Amino acid sequence: MTPITGIVITLNEQSRIAGCLDSLKQVCDEIIVVDSLSQDDTVRIAEACGARVLSQTYLGDGPQKAHGVSYASHDWILALDADERLDDDAVAAIQALSLDDPDIAYRFNRRNFCGSHWVKAAGFYPDKVVRLYNRTTSGYLPRKAHSSVASPRIEDTGTHIRHFTYENLSHWMQRIDQLSTRDAWAMKERGVGPSPWRPTLHATSAVLRKLLLKGGILQGADGMIVTVTTAFHAFMKYAKLNELYEQERLERK
Structure with a gap:
């Protein structure tokens, strides 16, 4: 089997990192964890699982993953988030791949969970994501939020990754708070300006897209x-973007 390097970025993931790394060890010859200065036992657990841990202040989603890739011993990269696990069908598919064409990146169907409940509605499944690619031709885009892999060609494996997205509904809301803050920061970095209308417009667009285009109204x-x-x-990421500009304006006074 062609050697593969696993890449995971972390911040305070002590409850989830071992499961992620155990999953990767089924197909990876090397695992690198890029840790954003965790304050819990993430680093200790990762090292105990056999991973090489790099400490790096958070650079944003794409740049943080790219930082880990630069230390990889192998050209084929399998990137998982700390809350993701390879399903058995994905493990079997990866083990069977020849990986003889560096232009091909491989896509998986992600199963998103809230607690033990698999959420399939309104576009939450199959939630296709590219996770296996060759760094000589492909890689994560330099986006600070919601980055994705750009590659000359993408093939579907038709297999699955389990994504333990939220522990429960309360955690779901907490994650929205965290991610919307990160998204607002990333948009401001890209030069997206403030707008009194964007929060409502984008929230309304999301409702129409999820209810009608994605069939949520029937689910x-x-x-x-x-x-x-x-x-x-x-709504919150654009409202927080406006807040960042307002704070900046007040600080200049």
């Missing part, structure tokens, strides 16, 4: 939960 409670949380996230 019961899960459809409504995904719709409401997506709209709230959209």
Whole structure:
């Protein structure tokens, strides 16, 4: 089997990192964890699992993952988030791949969970993500939020990654708060300006997209939960962007 380096970025992931690394060890010859100065036992646990740990102040999603890739011993990279696990079908598929064409990156279907409940509604499944690629031709875009892999060619494996996104609904709301703050910061870094209309416009667009285009209106409670949380996230990231500019304006006075 062609050697693969696993890459994971972390911040205070002590409860989840071992499961992620155990998953990667099934197919990876090397694992690198890029840790954003965790204050818990993430680093100790990762090292105990056999990973090489690099400490790096958070650079943003894409740049942080790229930082780890630069230390990899192998050209084939398998990137997982700390809350992701390879399903058995994905492990079998990766083990069977020849990996003889560096132009191909491989895409997986992600199964998103809230606690033990698999949320499929309103576009939450199959949630296709590229995770396996060759660094000589492909890599994560230099986006500070929600980066993705750019590659000459992408092939679907048709197999699965489990994504333990939220522990429960309360955690779901906490994550929206955290991610919307990160998104606002990333947008400001890209030069996106403030607007009194964007929060409402983007929230409304999210409702229409999830309810109608993604079929959430026909998918019961899960459809409504995904719709409401997506709209709230959209509203808050633009509201927080406006807040950043307002804070900057006040500091200049």
